[in-house]
Amino acid sequence: MMNAIKKRYFFMVVCGLVIGLCGDASAIEKGKRFLVDKVVARVNGVSILYSDTQIPRIAKEGGLYSLDECIIEEVFFQKAVERHLQPSAVDIERQIVAFKIQNNLSHLSDTEFEEQLKKSGITLKMYREQMGRIMAVESVRRAEVSEKIFVTSQEVEAYHKANPRFVKEGYWLHVAQCETEDAPEDTYRWQDLGWVDKCDLDASYDFVASMEVGSISKPVKNAQGYQVIKVIEKRMPRPKTLDERYVKIEKLLRDEKRTKYLEGVEKELLEKAHIVRL
Template sequence: MAKLIKQKSFQITILVVFLLIILAGVVYFNGKSGEAVARVNGETITKDDLYNALVEQNGEEVLDSLISDKIIELEIKKQNITVGEEAVQTEIQNISVQYGGEEAFKQALEAYGYSMENVKADVKKNLEIKKLLEPGITITEDEMKNYFEENKDTFNEEEQVKASHILVDTEEKALEVKNKLSAGEDFAEMAKQYSTDTGNKDQGGELGFFSRGDMVKEFEDAAFSMEIGKVSDPIKTEYGYHIIKVEEKKPAKEANYEESKAQVKETLLDQKLSAAYDTWLQDKYEEYKIDNLL
């Protein structure tokens, strides 16, 4: 999927200093404090030096973040908050769509040195915080209606196509796959066997629904012009040759409040969560006994 969708601008914020502080702390407490971490012309820089420098530069900020994390952890335990793996995966899938697909999202993470395990941990934590705060947030019917009227265009549904594809490197290979499909071979199995798009080949080449502007032009033009259930001839793009199967189509549709209500509520909830979090955390700081011994 990522090989087809146009790249979108993105930024992933990684707290490098935070990680260095933690690393320094682990090294410091698990080894000899005077042990060398570097030498310059025989002069030693010790673990003490490294740790103290990092603490001096960002220690208060990082410690405050760790205290906040500990408060959240204790509240989650106190209120028996749980977030399942399925919810985490769904949220990650939603995020990956915003980056142009699973493969593009993975490439973005690699570029910033961030792992999928880091993402899962962050997503799970955010979902847990959401569960903690949501009971205290009120969203009225009037708020939802006003927001919908002010942002109605954003809830309109564009024309969409649901399709699968098989991507190969050469036209010869594409024609071979096409002939096998014409002879009755299963499209999903052919995708698993032949497709070079690692982002979706194991799912039978499924791309889900997409709108105009999401895919490269040649692919998009073909998919939107095809009939449901039809399989295309090889389509050449900058990524190779595609065999496309159109599975479903949705016409453009103007939004109405009742159908958009759940989405409106979720949008307003996300907006209110940020402000509610700061107030909630400040209250918890006053509630908990905190000794800062840095």
């Protein structure tokens, strides 16, 4: 298994040094040398180079991985190789197509897409390689938590009771702008503001709270002239029901358990791996 992983790598340097090519024979004769790259860690015999920590990463929106993040990705990737969970080239291309669609880039050719990627310092080849590793790592994570993480209805109910949430007081409003204070009502051009929480209303509109449903306010002067408000519906504050919150709470608890469980998996993989920091 480890030999299969190592085939992905090649050494860019021998002993971290190469002969410096300075453009004249005298420099070569003097044996000038400069550092090109260096090994900063080994994970089960696989080298992580300094340059690996300087490559823009799509998982961090063009940011860099720390050495620890490189090591964690490597141990998970090795686990993916061991369990034959690497994505195929077709799988990776599907992810690229999905990314293009989600970001309205589906009209771009590979060349045009690569030009967009290069703005973040990433080539299409790098994108494919990094996407493959991300997908492999995520496959390991999913496999580890599959059927091991579940949330009971009792846990959801207990969280709901211990962490109540409330529907805020709010109003469904229509608003119309008019040029004069005495403009006839049939000239109003209403705009639907939808639901507006009471806490989001400007202090000058506090009067809305005392208005009846269906009523229209007196004209209120503003920078554009006058404004009138109509209350379509009112929503009074109340505790949210368990049914309203169930799906969100269940997801929250599952995500918390997943994070905690994967932290344990990560710790175990790191403890079992032979890691040498150089």
